Structure formats: structure tokens, C-alpha cells
Amino acid sequence: MKRRDFLKTSLGGTVTAAAALGGTVCSGTAQARPNLEPAPEAVGMLFDSTLCVGCKACVTKCKQVNEMPPVIEGDHIAWDSARDLSGDTLNVIKVYQNGDRSTKDVEIDGFCFEKRSCMHCVDPGCVSVCPTTSMQRNPITGIVTHHPDTCIGCRNCMVGCPYNVPQFQYNEVFGQINKCQMCNQKGVERIDNGQMTGCAEVCPTGATLFGPRKLLLQEAKQRMALKKGDTYNYPRGDISKPDNYYEKEVPDYKQHIWGEKEAGGTNVMHISAVSFDKLGMPPLGERSAPSVVEGVQHALYSYLALPAMALAGLTYTVKKNTSDHDDDDGGES
Amino acid sequence: MSEYQALGGRIFTKPFMVLSVIFAISLYFMFDRFVIGGMGAVSNLNGGFAWGIWVVYDVVIGTAFACGGYALAIAVYVFNKGQYHPLVRPAILASLLGYALGGFGAFFDMGRFWQFYEIFLPWNWNFNSVMLEVGLCVAIYILVLAMEFSPALLEKLGKKKLLKSLNKVLFLFIALGILLPSMHQSSLGSLLIAMGHKVNPLWQVMQMQPLLALMTAILMGFSIVLFEASTVTVGFKRNSETHILSGLGKIIVGLLIAFLVVRFGVLTFQGKLGLIFAGDFASFMFILETILFVIPLVILLSPERRAQGSKLLIAGVCMLLAGSLYRFDAFLLTFNPGPGYNYFPSVPEIMITLGVVAFELMAYIVIVKLLPVMHREEHA
Ligand code: SF4
Ligand code: SF4
Ligand code: SF4
Numbered sequence: 001m002k003r004r005d006f007l008k009t010s011l012g013g014t015v016t017a018a019a020a021l022g023g024t025v026c027s028g029t030a031q032a033r034p035n036l037e038p039a040p041e042a043v044g045m046l047f048d049s050t051l052c053v054g055c056k057a058c059v060t061k062c063k064q065v066n067e068m069p070p071v072i073e074g075d076h077i078a079w080d081s082a083r084d085l086s087g088d089t090l091n092v093i094k095v096y097q098n099g100d101r102s103t104k105d106v107e108i109d110g111f112c113f114e115k116r117s118c119m120h121c122v123d124p125g126c127v128s129v130c131p132t133t134s135m136q137r138n139p140i141t142g143i144v145t146h147h148p149d150t151c152i153g154c155r156n157c158m159v160g161c162p163y164n165v166p167q168f169q170y171n172e173v174f175g176q177i178n179k180c181q182m183c184n185q186k187g188v189e190r191i192d193n194g195q196m197t198g199c200a201e202v203c204p205t206g207a208t209l210f211g212p213r214k215l216l217l218q219e220a221k222q223r224m225a226l227k228k229g230d231t232y233n234y235p236r237g238d239i240s241k242p243d244n245y246y247e248k249e250v251p252d253y254k255q256h257i258w259g260e261k262e263a264g265g266t267n268v269m270h271i272s273a274v275s276f277d278k279l280g281m282p283p284l285g286e287r288s289a290p291s292v293v294e295g296v297q298h299a300l301y302s303y304l305a306l307p308a309m310a311l312a313g314l315t316y317t318v319k320k321n322t323s324d325h326d327d328d329d330g331g332e333s
Numbered sequence: 334m335s336e337y338q339a340l341g342g343r344i345f346t347k348p349f350m351v352l353s354v355i356f357a358i359s360l361y362f363m364f365d366r367f368v369i370g371g372m373g374a375v376s377n378l379n380g381g382f383a384w385g386i387w388v389v390y391d392v393v394i395g396t397a398f399a400c401g402g403y404a405l406a407i408a409v410y411v412f413n414k415g416q417y418h419p420l421v422r423p424a425i426l427a428s429l430l431g432y433a434l435g436g437f438g439a440f441f442d443m444g445r446f447w448q449f450y451e452i453f454l455p456w457n458w459n460f461n462s463v464m465l466e467v468g469l470c471v472a473i474y475i476l477v478l479a480m481e482f483s484p485a486l487l488e489k490l491g492k493k494k495l496l497k498s499l500n501k502v503l504f505l506f507i508a509l510g511i512l513l514p515s516m517h518q519s520s521l522g523s524l525l526i527a528m529g530h531k532v533n534p535l536w537q538v539m540q541m542q543p544l545l546a547l548m549t550a551i552l553m554g555f556s557i558v559l560f561e562a563s564t565v566t567v568g569f570k571r572n573s574e575t576h577i578l579s580g581l582g583k584i585i586v587g588l589l590i591a592f593l594v595v596r597f598g599v600l601t602f603q604g605k606l607g608l609i610f611a612g613d614f615a616s617f618m619f620i621l622e623t624i625l626f627v628i629p630l631v632i633l634l635s636p637e638r639r640a641q642g643s644k645l646l647i648a649g650v651c652m653l654l655a656g657s658l659y660r661f662d663a664f665l666l667t668f669n670p671g672p673g674y675n676y677f678p679s680v681p682e683i684m685i686t687l688g689v690v691a692f693e694l695m696a697y698i699v700i701v702k703l704l705p706v707m708h709r710e711e712h713a
Contacts, residue, residue: 084380084673085380086380125527125529127459128459128461128462128527129461129462129463129464129527130459130462130464131452131457131458131459131462131464131465131468132451132452132454132457132458132459132465133457133458133459134457148445149448150448150451150454150457151444151445151448151451152443152444152445152446152448152449152451152452153443153444153445153446154439154442154443154444154464154468155383155384155444156462156464156524156527158380158383159383159384159527159528159531159670160527160528162529162530162531164380164381164670164671164674167380168372168378168383168444169371170371170372170373170376170378170379171370171371171373171374172371172373173367173368173369173370173371174371174445174447175371175372175444175445176444176445177444263529280671280672280673282530282531282671283530284529284530289526289527289528289529290461290527292526292539292540293461293463293523293526293527294461295540296523296526296540296542296543297460297461297462297463297466297523298461300516300519300543301460301466307512307516310512310515311508311509311512314411314508314511314512315504315505315508317410317411317508318410318411318504318507318508318511319504319508321409321410321411321413322410322503322504322507
């Protein structure tokens with residue numbers, strides 16, 4: 001009889017506890033914060049894949065700005081052979097290829113280029129997960145920077161970034177996390193000094209265009225509205241003060257501005273004539289993961305109210321039950 | 334006289350020597366990792382798989398294995414089931430060792446280990462971070478476990494007075510010892526939320542992550558007690574404790590049913606049931622996991638089977654495999670950071686993890702032989 005009671009209590013207890021926890025978490029997330037909004041003076045870049053010729057000038061410039069060594073593969077010492085982001089590479093140009101690769105910017109039998117660097121998320125996962133506040137989003141410009149002086153190297157930012165951007169220097173005993181900081185880290189500060197990003201500055205075609213997010217988004221929308229085959233005057237450099245324009249035939253754009261809405265949006269946006277899943281972009285919805293997880297964390301831990309209540313209850317119960325045992329079995333607990 | 338006894342006997346037995354060889358090999362690779370080549374020299378960690386077996390096995394799964402002390406504390410001190418009291422002390426020891434080595438694993442995996450203390454400095458804290466909660470909570474819990482275990486040491490040293498005053502406040506540590514694991518074990522699940530699309534949909538249950546993680550932690554806690562108690566009974570040739578253990582079996586049944594109801598309920602609610610039969614790797618792993626969860630349920634549902642030590646052992650082992658697989662699947666096996674990234678642990682990586690486990694077992698063996706940890710046999 002006693003045992004059956006126990007089964008009942010333990011089952012009942014579990015269900016009640018589960019329901020309580022589930023309830024708290026759900027109600028917490030119901031009032032969870034929405035996605036963050038773009039920073040008031042958010043700056044970013046617009047990468048137009050149809051303009052990129054794959055020259056990798058931006059890769060080289062990025063290495064210069066960040067004082068990082070080129071990746072050498074075999075005898076090819078003339079160019080940087082980095083294939084993906086790493087502790088020593090913050091920016092790469094990847095190639096999409098299909099079939100006989102005869103035509104640029106088509107999905108079948110075609111090819112095109114895609115830039116990989118930090119997207120400077122509006123609601124950045126790397127910032128949300130970092131225990132030591134070593135990833136920071138500038139409240140004015142929205143630029144996401146990394147601060148190794150407090151970083152413990154837990155690499156949660158790497159798994160918490162939807163784009164696998166932060167990279168650890170695995171091959172050093174005293175390595176650090178590296179990521180693109182929009183050329184605005186301490187000692188570089190190109191944006192604060194009124195310059196544009198290194199990669200946008202050297203891009204010969206304007207495929208990487210720098211500027212305020214608002215203007216870039218406007219420009220992207222304008223390009224979406226163009227008719228294939230018409231000509232359009234493409235700006236180069238900084239969209240708020242382009243150093244020159246050039247005319248080019250309008251490609252067959254996919255009607256999708258990557259980074260307008262994905263997981264809360266990004267300050268670095270992409271447009272392309274090849275769909276983004278083919279270019280290796282992740283399957284993201286509009287809700288940012290940080291908005292969900294922060295809802296859960298705050299429901300459970302704000303002001304440590306719940307844990308404090310639980311501790312009070314537990315202390316009382318344990319105290320009561322240990323003194324019971326004392327009576328039973330003589331002073332041992 | 335204490336109701337506990339040191340088991341005594343030789344320390345340098347054959348199993349002990351084998352374990353120490355494994356540990357010695359791992360020391361070599363640890364040296365490589367910390368002094369010569371860095372993490373890249375010994376591991377296959379990469380840009381997409383930033384967390385490998387050191388995090389997923391040593392910390393995420395290792396601490397679940399170390400939940401025996403936590404689970405028993407709930408039974409004994411919350412539900413007032415005094416009959417399990419004899420199992421508490423060995424379970425606390427196993428938990429202490431498991432968590433201490435989980436903590437060591439975390440340190441080992443820390444890319445910037447030389448500034449680990451930055452996480453303890455309040456002005457650095459990011460209260461949105463699940464990792465912060467896990468890090469601090471686990472660190473405090475290790476201290477709490479040490480306090481909970483200290484009576485064994487004090488008894489051995491004969492510090493009666495200290496022991497008496499400690500016993501007066503021990504209830505506080507016991508209460509903390511129930512609260513803290515509830516916090517960080519559920520947080521281990523919350524870690525998955527931020528990984529978003531990289532976690533397979535069958536495991537990415539978003540808001541429900543902490544609840545499922547907590548339930549598996551408690552389940553694994555009870556199962557490890559079942560497992561340890563039955564192997565210790567065999568290994569150290571002590572009288573069978575099956576009569577106590579079969580009660581634990583009942584608790585596990587209740588928890589298992591609750592877990593399966595919640596898990597399948599969530600998947601139904603999120604419209605993901607179809608994925609179970611998709612026929613891909615993830616669906617295979619999910620079905621395998623579910624089978625491993627159901628086997629102990631079937632075994633433990635029958636009172637006859639519950640009374641047999643060997644059946645209890647099988648149930649415990651299946652449960653532990655199921656719980657470990659649940660976490661392995663979510664964090665590693667079906668984890669998909671995107672095209673171009675693969676991960677399989679390197680030999681040195683595995684050796685280091687094995688070395689850590691070997692050290693844990695060695696410490697357990699030495700301590701139960703030297704300190705009064707095991708309950709005196711009832712008929713003695
Ligand atoms: S892309 Fe990744 S690293 Fe860059 S801001 Fe977003 S989450 Fe952070
Ligand atoms: S690795 Fe460093 S920056 Fe990244 S989450 Fe951990 S502490 Fe933060
Ligand atoms: S903004 Fe600067 S750091 Fe970032 S990819 Fe461009 S050049 Fe590199």
C-alpha cells in the first residue's frame with residue numbers, strides 16, 4: 001500500500017512539477033521579447049552576387065586590414081586559397097557551380113559567387129549566448145564586435161551563430177575567436193573615421209556596397225523591381241557617397257532580399273539570381289532564436305525570484321524530513 | 334559508530350592498473366593540447382562543429398550520469414523515502430566525481446583556459462546567456478557536493494565536533510543540492526534553443542528543451558543509482574540490495590511515462606510526428622532512442638521482473654543509453670551546422686575523454702576503499 005502511494009506521489013509530483021515548469025516557460029515566452037529592431041544608425045553592406053566577378057580583392061584587403069596571413073595551398077602563392085572562414089580568415093568568396101558551368105547567374109549549368117563574412121545580425125545569436133559579454137552589438141551602429149580580453153573560449157558564439165561566423169584559432173595554444181567586425185575594431189576604426197569597410201572599398205564592381213542599412217535596403221528593393229534585360233546604373237563604394245557608377249544589364253533577380261527579415265534581419269544583406277539555399281544560406285524563419293531563449297531564461301531566472309522561492313520551499317521540506325530521520329535512526333543525516 | 338564502512342582491501346588491483354595506463358596515455362595528449370599544439374593538434378573540432386565529445390560527452394552527458402545524488406536527494410529528502418538513505422552516500426560520491434570531472438572537461442575544452450576566471454567576474458555577466466547560468470551553477474554545485482560528502486571524510490579523521498556542527502547545517506546544502514541541478518540540468522537543454530536550425534527538428538523543441546532535459550537528467554540519475562548499486566553489489570561481493578532497488582524501478586516507470594507523454598505530446602503539437610518515419614538518419618536515431626526508452630519501461634512495469642537484480646541492471650543500462658543517446662543525438666549526431674562541415678572525434682580526443690573517465694573510476698575505487706562510504710550490510 002505504502003509503495004503504491006509512493007508511485008502515486010512520485011508520478012503526481014513529477015507531473016505537477018513538469019506542468020509548473022512548462023507553464024512558467026510557456027507563459028514567459030508568451031510575453032517574451034520580440035526580435036530586436038535595427039539599431040538607429042545601423043550600417044551594413046549589400047552584397048549583390050550578380051555583380052561579383054570572383055576577383056577576391058576583398059579577401060586580400062580584409063587580410064590587410066585585419067593583419068592576418070594569407071592561406072597558401074600548394075604552389076599557389078599568388079593568391080589567398082582560403083576556402084572557408086577560419087581563425088585567420090574573416091571573409092571568403094565561395095563559388096556555386098552546376099552542370100557545365102557555362103552561364104553566370106543561372107542555377108542549371110551555371111555558376112555564381114557568394115560572399116561569406118559576418119552578417120552583423122540585427123538580433124545576433126553570438127551576443128545573446130556569450131556568458132562574459134565578449135560579443136557586443138553597438139547600440140548606435142549595430143556593428144557586432146568581439147572582445148577577447150574577457151572571452152573564455154567556450155565557443156558558444158560559434159554554435160549560436162546561424163552562419164557559423166565566429167571562428168576559433170584551434171591551431172594555437174593561446175588562440176582566440178575572430179570574426180569580421182565591420183573594420184571598426186579598436187585600432188582600425190574605419191567606420192568611426194568616416195571610411196567605408198575594406199572589402200567595399202576595393203570591390204571593383206560594387207558587388208560589395210557599404211552604407212546605412214536603410215539606404216541599402218531601399219537600393220535592394222529598387223533592384224528587385226527592375227526588369228530583366230533593362231540597364232541600371234550600379235553605384236560603387238559607399239551608397240551615401242558613391243565614388244562612381246557603371247551601367248550594366250539587369251539580371252534575373254530572385255525576389256528575395258536575404259537579411260531583410262531572416263531571424264530578425266541582418267545589416268549585411270545579400271541579393272542574387274540563384275536561390276539562397278543553393279548558396280548555402282541556412283533555413284531561417286523570421287523569429288530570432290535569441291528572442292526565444294531569452295524569454296525562457298528570463299521567465300525562469302529574472303531576479304532569481306523562482307529559484308529563491310524554490311530554495312525556501314526545499315529548505316523547509318528537507319529540514320523537516322532530516323529531523324524525521326534523526327528520530328528514526330539516531331542522529332545521522 | 335557510523336552506519337557506513339570503508340570497504341578496505343588492496344588498492345593496486347588489476348583493473349586499477351589498467352585504468353591508470355589509460356589515464357597516463359591521456360596525460361600525454363593533454364600535454365599536447367595545453368603546451369605544444371593547442372586544441373587543433375589533438376581534436377577534430379572545426380568551424381561548424383565547435384563542440385565535440387569533450388563538451389557533449391564530458392559535460393552534457395557526464396553530468397547527467399552524475400545526477401544520482403540529485404535524484405536520490407529528491408526521493409529521500411523531498412518525498413521522505415528514508416529506505417533509500419543507504420544509497421545516498423555512494424551516490425553523492427559518484428556525483429561529486431562526475432561533476433568535478435565534468436568541470437575539468439569544460440576547462441579542458443575552454444579555448445582560452447588561462448582566463449577562465451572571467452566568467453566568475455560579475456561585471457562581465459550577460460544575463461541573457463544560458464552558458465552563464467550553466468557555468469556558475471555547476472561551479473557552485475561542485476562545492477555543494479563536496480560539503481555533502483565531507484561527513485565521510487570527517488568521520489574517517491575522527492573530527493566529531495566539526496561533524497556535529499556540520500550536520501546541523503547540512504540540510505541547507507541538501508536543499509541547494511536539489512535546487513542547483515534542477516537549474517543547470519534544464520539549462521543544458523536550453524543551450525539547444527540558441528542553436529536554432531542546426532538542431533534537427535525532432536530534437537529542436539524550442540521552449541520545451543529545458544523540461545525534457547530536466548526529466549532525462551532525473552531519469553538518468555535514478556538509473557545510475559540502479560546501475561551503480563547493482564554493479565557494486567556484484568563487484569565488491571556485497572549482499573544484494575535488490576529489495577531497495579526495485580522501489581527505484583517504480584519511480585523510473587512513473588518518470589518514463591511522463592517523459593514519453595511530454596516528448597510525443599510536444600512533437601504532435603509541433604506537427605513533427607511525420608519526421609519520425611522519414612526514413613533518414615535522424616528518424617532512425619529517434620526510433621532507436623525510443624526503443625531504448627521503452628525497454629526499461631516494459632521491464633520495470635512487472636513486479637516479478639523488478640525483483641530480479643539482472644533485469645534491473647538491464648533496465649538501468651538501457652535507460653542510461655537512452656538518456657545519453659538523447660543528448661548525443663541533439664548536440665552531435667544529428668546536429669547540422671550547414672554544408673561543408675563534418676565531425677568525428679579524433680583518437681587523441683577520445684583518449685582524453687577515456688582518460689578522464691578512467692580517473693573518475695580510479696578515484697571512486699580508492700575512496701570507497703579508504704573512506705566510510707558504503708552502508709554497513711544489514712545482516713552484519
Ligand atoms: S552572423 Fe553570426 S557572428 Fe555575425 S552578428 Fe550574426 S550571429 Fe554574430
Ligand atoms: S567563445 Fe568567447 S566570445 Fe564566444 S561565447 Fe564563449 S566567451 Fe563569448
Ligand atoms: S568589413 Fe572589414 S573585416 Fe569585414 S569582411 Fe569586409 S574587410 Fe573584412
